[in-house]
Amino acid sequence: MSDPIQTAAFAHARRAHLLDALARDGAIRISLLTDELRVTPVTLRRDLAQLEREGLLQRVHGGAVALPAGPSGRPPDDPPTVTGTIAVLVPSLDYYWPGVVRGIEAEARRQGFGVVLRGASYELQDERPVLERLIRGENVSGFILAPNTDTEHAQDVIQWLAECGRPSVLVERDAVVLPGHEPVESVRTDHTLGAVLAARHLAALGHRRVGLVMSRNSPTSRKIADGWHEACAELGLMTTSGFEPLLPDRRSPAFSASVDSTLDDALNSDLTALLVHSDPEAMALIDVALNRGISVPGDLSIVAYDDEIAELFTPALTAVSPPRGAVGHAAADLLIKRIADPDRPLSRILVNPSLQVRASTAPPRPVGERRRAAE
Template sequence: MEVDDDGIMMPLPRARHEYLLREVELRGSVRSAEVAAHLGVSEVTVRRDIIELERAGRLGRVHGGAIALGGARGPQAANALVGLVVPSTATHFPQVVRGMEALAPSLRVRLVLGVSHYRPDVEVAQVDRLVALGVQGLVVAPTMRDRTPAELSDWLRSIPVPVVLVERRMDATSRLHELDVARTDHAHGAVLAVEHLYGLGHRRIALAVYDRTPTARHVREGFATAVGRLGLDPGPDVSLSKGEDDPDRLAAELGELLDRCLATGTRAVLAHTDDHAARLVEAALDHGLSVPDDLAVVAYDDENADLAVVPLTSVTPPRRELGREALRMLVDRVADGVDGNDRSRPPRHVDLLPRLTVRASCGASG
């Protein structure tokens, strides 16, 4: 033990350093106030310890505490702790996370991930946990189901740190519109697909959409815009089920779509998602059709489109770029040094445009 300036006994520096490093290793971060209370020392003492350990390259100093450096080298690896809450790590969002991870070291940011599994209650708990951990900002892809826009707005605006929404398009009349957002222009992606098929000579195009996603309505909007602009004849329009829980139901829906295409002379389909498009191609082959000679298929989304039995031409969202842009926006907000409810700076809505990746399923050369 050593004696501080007030004559109070306190743990030796080595013991304090060992405690700090152990807590950072276990929890990923520590807060100076909590360490000071646990060890019975002043926050000034803890801050001095953190500065010393940062100079030694053992941890990263952030506002109010310290964070682990992870696999990065050197004491300059991190100076901010940022939370990320996404609904799933199975589809779409893994690449968004990878984009943020790739940029984080250059911004001296450490990321902490939470997954909501499309459950609002879990989402709220994840955000509360990250705020308690000491994150200085949050990137959130909020769950839109089972809550009204007003409820979602009230909750997001109550979060005491800056928030950037990712891959969500909010109603312009809603208070949600006042939050920073980075998103893909999915309507533009659907326009790209229709224009591409039109350029290949198709004048009637079917639409098949898995509607239980936030992306679906924007795909429909873009499709309708392109069809109207180009003066195309109406093609079959079907809503698809997920398929994982009831594959027979999805098979029946795809069979009905193919029958309607044959009956109307429709020889092109835009299918959302790429998993549904891949199953559509398999169903077409089972019906004795050739893809793309009898039926051209363009997928919306590009998770595994190149692995389909006929590699799928796909609308490719800029997921990694989206993650990087969302993190840049949040770091700018954090750098402002204001709390999450500050509205003094105008909100920023950034739309990134998807591209069309041409493969074999549409009959055009890449």
């Protein structure tokens, strides 16, 4: 028997994904979304009908289009009444996070909340001063944030949030409140599943010797590594002992040499495929490979993790695509529900990523042929 709370959470995340796709593309087609969301056309038609009843889109044959007045359906001179302010603190205002922020802003606006946005670099050791200023200066109703959980002040930030008198939702993060280790309300991508999807795709193509390349020792990368190792063991994929490089920051003088060395190690280990986190690192590896006469995907298949810019590259990269907009929508909705009902049960929502298969993966060539091409 299905859990009605879990079913409702899935339905909300699915509808948020539809609104995010609609905001991005201006139209959505059921035929293109059934596989991506792993639901039947009937389910998607029901979702679109519900969203149309809520004034969020207009259904057309085979899908839906955006309303001329925007996602709320209100005319431009009738904006929603603002009933509160959500403070958003994310590690970066470029690359991965703008998609999450756009989802937060769209859902907050739909429900009559304003958003105050701040960016804090991964190197920031203590986010509390930023959060304290937001409470003093903006009169916020609650927080959505992705704190740096790898600093000495990380637990202090979580404890401060629990005691500040404002509800909060973590986005793409997990944490607990001490001393009882109660989980903090959160919404995040199932990055473990993302790595599993990549491993299954490579195994289905016939790859048996595969590797993982990471760009940062972060909460996301650790979850990717966990899913990758679990899937490779389950699928019988061979991963070379000691091959799991952590590339330095792209701005580092050591980055180029590290990419060269990583490619050498992959070829010397007879690997035929790599999962690379994230897109720019995958592109750098491919650039170096092509410059050295190594074919992608002929000699080496590459799956990128993030799908922020993977489709724009040549060859277009097969990529694990976290549902950034859907995560943002769900986080805003969860926080607003908490603001309205402080005593409601705590929720932790996992949103599934998808795999976008493109031109950078193919069945492996025999090792001898690949070696000749590499040399």
